[in-house]
Amino acid sequence: MGYANHLNSTFAALADPTRRAILSRLASGEASVNELAEPFAMSQPAISKHLRVLERAGLISRGRDAQRRPRQLQAAPLKEVADWVEHYRQFWTESFDRLDHYLRQLQAKDKAKDKDKAKDKDKAKEKKHAGKRPAK
């Protein structure tokens, strides 16, 4: 499965609150379908349907016990999602560091320009006065 499809199926699987609750439960240890169905007001077939979605997304797997068939959490796809979100966050955080720096430079330059302008004005005034003086 391609990376993007893979990510999309992970996102789709995580979009449902019941499925997130199931994963949350599995994070504290493997559990059978019956055990998973217990806290939810849901039939076993309904839970099984959610489990199939999670399984297809690679988020859970089945344990070895042939009778209980316990489900286990698989971390890799979750990590991929977390990494991907982190990439975006990092991109903007770094960009904003640059923007912050750039804004400081820009404003410092503007201030320097204003000062120069003020100086030029002063000089112009002085010239005016200087020009007037000999006429005195």
Added chain:
Amino acid sequence: MPASVLQSDIFTKPTEREIVITRVFDAPRALVFKMWTDPKHLREWFGPGVFTNPVCEVDARVGGKWHIVMRDPQGNDYPCGGVYREVVEPERLVFTNIATDKDGNPIIDGLTTVIFEDEAGKTKLTLQTRGTAVVDYAAEYLKGMDAGWSQSLESLAGKLAKA
């Protein structure tokens, strides 16, 4: 399983594809807004620290396009761009952000909202972005960016070591 994965918001938040970043800039709102809409300024800061932006075209009107080509220190190009959906100067920008490969095929598809708020002469910026990876080599693309970042960290470490 690493604890960081378990503790992430993935289990609880339905909007895990969304990122919200807030930052206060010590500059007036009109100026900060201009940093986004004037290509002369945008090219100076967009992207990770070691990247340059040899191409930066911006038409900040509703329906107008933006197009930036980021270049890493090895000379690899990372084009991206999109279309402006909302432009409310100096308060709000909404645009699509689509990272493309060299042939213009989309790799990552997203929507970004930027809100500019005046805070006693400073500007509080809130960026909300959400995205979906659309093709296989998004992984490669992101890997490349990762290399860029670790390089910038290395160069920083190098500078610090010399100091």
